[in-house]
Amino acid sequence: MVIGTLPGSSAPTRTVESEGILRVLLLVLAMAMPLATLAYLKIQSTRLSYAMGEIKDRIHKEEELHRKLMLERSRYQRDEEIQVYADKAGLAPRKQGHLIQRAFTPEDQRIAKLRPVSSEGL
Secondary structure (H helix, E strand, C coil): CCCCECCCCCCECHHHHHHHHHHHHHHHHHHHHHHHHHHHHHHHHHHHHHHHHHHHHHHHHHHHHHHHHHHHHHHHHHHHHHHHHHHHHCCCCCCCCCCCCCCCCHHHHHHHHHCCCCCCCC
8 A cells, every 4th residue: 555545546536635724825815915905005005194294294285384374474565555655645754752772781770770760740
């Protein structure tokens, strides 16, 4: 009797076992392919959502910059219109004498503490 053959048959039994293993491997592959495809699509979806988030942030920043530029342009146009009107009406710019151009020194502060100014005489 030869190993690998059944009594009364000439075909080896190993071919049946190898077909079973091959069928199991094909079944595992058939089940793994959709799962692998699903995982790949999920990864691509995550990458796409990150990219979309970055694009939305960039669009938001561009819109904010555009809004600021439009606001500056409207202020500039308004200032230009005011200047044209003032020139036509012959108006002179207002003197801003209430601004103090120099800073108080420690000596000035010491004198102010010694002689307080009352607001009644104003």
